[in-house]
Amino acid sequence: MRIIVSIKRVVDHNVQVRPRSDGSDVDTSGVRMVINPFDENALEEAVRLRERGIASEVVVVSFGDATVQESLRQAIALGANRAIWGQAPAALDQLAVAKLLRHVAQREEASLVMLGKQAIDEDAGQTAQMLAALLDWPQAVAVSELAVDGDTLYVTREVDGGSESLEIRLPAVVSADLRLNAPRFVKLPDLMKAKRQTIETLDCAALGIDLSPRLQRARVETPPPRPAGQRVGSVAELIAKLRNDAQVIA
Amino acid sequence: MSVLVLADIAASGVALATRQAVSAAQHWGQPVDLLVLGGTDAAAHAQIAGVRRVLHADAPQLAQPVAEEVARLLNGLAGDYAVILAAHGSLARNALPRVAALRDVGMVSEAVGLLGPNSYQRPIYAGNLLATVDNRPGLQILTVRASRFEAAALDGQAECAAIAAPAADGRSRLTGQKTAGGERPELGSARVVVSGGRSLGSAERFHACLTPLADRLGAAIGATRAAVDSGYAPNEWQVGQTGTVVAPDLYIAVGLSGALQHTAGIKDSRVIVAINQDPEAPIMQLADYSLVADIFDAVPELVRHLQTEATA
Ligand SMILES: Cc1cc2nc3c(=O)[nH]c(=O)nc-3n(C[C@H](O)[C@H](O)[C@H](O)COP(=O)(O)OP(=O)(O)OC[C@H]3O[C@@H](n4cnc5c(N)ncnc54)[C@H](O)[C@@H]3O)c2cc1C
Numbered sequence: 032m033r034i035i036v037s038i039k040r041v042v043d044h045n046v047q048v049r050p051r052s053d054g055s056d057v058d059t060s061g062v063r064m065v066i067n068p069f070d071e072n073a074l075e076e077a078v079r080l081r082e083r084g085i086a087s088e089v090v091v092v093s094f095g096d097a098t099v100q101e102s103l104r105q106a107i108a109l110g111a112n113r114a115i116w117g118q119a120p121a122a123l124d125q126l127a128v129a130k131l132l133r134h135v136a137q138r139e140e141a142s143l144v145m146l147g148k149q150a151i152d153e154d155a156g157q158t159a160q161m162l163a164a165l166l167d168w169p170q171a172v173a174v175s176e177l178a179v180d181g182d183t184l185y186v187t188r189e190v191d192g193g194s195e196s197l198e199i200r201l202p203a204v205v206s207a208d209l210r211l212n213a214p215r216f217v218k219l220p221d222l223m224k225a226k227r228q229t230i231e232t233l234d235c236a237a238l239g240i241d242l243s244p245r246l247q248r249a250r251v252e253t254p255p256p257r258p259a260g261q262r263v264g265s266v267a268e269l270i271a272k273l274r275n276d277a278q279v280i281a
Numbered sequence: 282m283s284v285l286v287l288a289d290i291a292a293s294g295v296a297l298a299t300r301q302a303v304s305a306a307q308h309w310g311q312p313v314d315l316l317v318l319g320g321t322d323a324a325a326h327a328q329i330a331g332v333r334r335v336l337h338a339d340a341p342q343l344a345q346p347v348a349e350e351v352a353r354l355l356n357g358l359a360g361d362y363a364v365i366l367a368a369h370g371s372l373a374r375n376a377l378p379r380v381a382a383l384r385d386v387g388m389v390s391e392a393v394g395l396l397g398p399n400s401y402q403r404p405i406y407a408g409n410l411l412a413t414v415d416n417r418p419g420l421q422i423l424t425v426r427a428s429r430f431e432a433a434a435l436d437g438q439a440e441c442a443a444i445a446a447p448a449a450d451g452r453s454r455l456t457g458q459k460t461a462g463g464e465r466p467e468l469g470s471a472r473v474v475v476s477g478g479r480s481l482g483s484a485e486r487f488h489a490c491l492t493p494l495a496d497r498l499g500a501a502i503g504a505t506r507a508a509v510d511s512g513y514a515p516n517e518w519q520v521g522q523t524g525t526v527v528a529p530d531l532y533i534a535v536g537l538s539g540a541l542q543h544t545a546g547i548k549d550s551r552v553i554v555a556i557n558q559d560p561e562a563p564i565m566q567l568a569d570y571s572l573v574a575d576i577f578d579a580v581p582e583l584v585r586h587l588q589t590e591a592t593a
């Protein structure tokens with residue numbers, strides 16, 4: 032069984048991003064970029080499946096500019112067998128990424144595609160579901176536990192107010208929640224080794240796939256700040272404020 | 282053309298988020314139909330003001346549906362609609378992107394503002410930034426942050442129509458469900474939320490400290506990811522970018538730092554209270570009222586005050 036893991040290179044979650052001065056987009060110049068945290072969970076799970084002999088190969092793919100190769104090398108150091116850089120025209124929306132992933136999944140004859148449940152830059156949470164629809168495969172979104180037996184996946188996924196367990200026939204698409212596992216840390220010698228591995232380049236524009244964006248970002252701004260708050264000196268004062276000023280308690 | 286709203290599945294009656302989604306749907310100034318699934322009470326939904334027609338797809342596989350079934354059903358209906366929308370809950374998050382891909386259109390997740398017929402505002406980067414997004418004209422598919430919209434009234438009289446559901450495909454099967462249940466109000470729609478962080482130190486202390494306060498205020502209990510990961514609170518209590526987004530009248534943050542990923546889920550609260558021993562913690566800057574104190578002193582004292590005044 033071959034597993035495809037898709038990874039997106041995103042701004043580190045500790046960075047406080049700002050709009051560009053003209054408000055046209057997010058200013059990401061010079062900020063620290065990392066593998067989307069949820070994709071690390073997806074990769075970790077896939078590598079564990081291979082280590083347990085359930086998967087034969089883990090292939091990572093990322094679509095974007097040349098810098099995504101650095102993330103792909105890190106993924107190799109974390110245990111992926113090989114990597115594909117989808118060299119993409121500027122902006123791809125979720126539907127375009129899903130179409131490209133379908134191409135890769137079919138070409139690689141994958142049985143399982145694993146993604147993150149959401150990319151922490153745009154917080155869309157759509158790509159896995161879109162990919163599953165395009166492939167006409169079943170899906171499990173926001174998965175926090177996963178087991179494979181033959182061609183059946185047993186998963187637990189997180190939903191509002193609780194969780195669900197599902198039984199799903201392979202081939203399938205899975206998106207990882209943060210609680211699926213605790214990703215391992217990359218080791219320096221593995222990173223050095225990964226530097227020598229070749230990464231396949233896929234020219235996305237040459238595939239004959241309609242990648243024109245459906246969604247276009249017109250403007251980015253900082254949300255209006257909440258009015259400044261006040262410090263209270265005691266529990267009694269807090270209660271008085273909540274009751275008399277804010278009127279949120281009886 | 283008209284607007285189709287996918288209703289949240291409600292054990293009884295109508296989910297608040299469904300009424301909020303129906304209000305959002307009025308934005309296009311077109312008739313609004315409501316799709317309800319499985320054993321959900323269609324007659325109760327017919328009372329939501331502003332709904333023209335309730336479409337009820339009642340089939341066993343739709344009682345607790347998997348995304349595949351919901352998406353196929355919606356794909357079959359999509360040709361009659363200009364807009365398909367739903368509250369940004371797990372049902373819609375699971376199914377609507379599938380529908381969008383089947384129709385070869387884009388989808389907008391968690392819109393907080395509706396600007397034009399195909400222009401939206403939505404938070405990005407954990408709510409750190411607000412983006413204006415234009416979707417291509419044609420079928421619009423979106424989820425909305427329900428709490429940003431007034432709930433539609435319950436004095437309507439829509440007609441009800443049963444519709445057929447496609448046969449179950451069987452490749453994906455729901456085998457179990459766990460819900461927090463209990464007496465507490467639902468986190469996503471509670472009027473008061475009391476949330477605890479890592480500083481609570483253990484599951485026992487989390488409950489010993491927060492439950493009396495939540496009981497006294499009739500509040501839902503929330504938690505940070507740190508508290509959930511440490512096993513102090515169940516998954517479904519996580520508030521934030523990757524948990525539940527809340528918008529209560531009162532949010533009390535107890536011993537949590539206010540990381541961006543957490544505050545992404547609380548900024549729509551009307552009043553935020555923070556209790557933290559560190560005056561510099563980010564939550565103390567965000568809060569409307571901040572109290573520098575040890576939570577293990579301040580929270581019991583708060584409960585005592587609320588109790589004595591209630592009985593006085
Ligand atoms: C991709 C990603 C997604 C994430 N999503 C979420 C999310 O959805 N929700 C979420 O919450 N987090 C999320 N996080 C985690 C987030 O970044 C923070 O790590 C987390 O919110 C911190 O939790 P905390 O405030 O409980 O802990 P800490 O940051 O450790 O804060 C503890 C606070 O308690 C105070 N304190 C300690 N003892 C006492 C005492 N006795 N009395 C008073 N105050 C005391 C300290 O001063 C400190 O401010 C995410 C992280 C990532 C990378």
Ligand SMILES: Nc1ncnc2c1ncn2[C@@H]1O[C@H](COP(=O)(O)O)[C@@H](O)[C@H]1O
Nearest residue numbers: 037038094146147149150155156157158
């Ligand atoms: N450019 C990309 N390259 C590779 N994978 C991506 C890309 N964009 C999104 N993904 C995958 O899709 C998941 C969900 O993204 P989204 O739907 O944008 O929230 C991410 O966690 C990634 O696994």
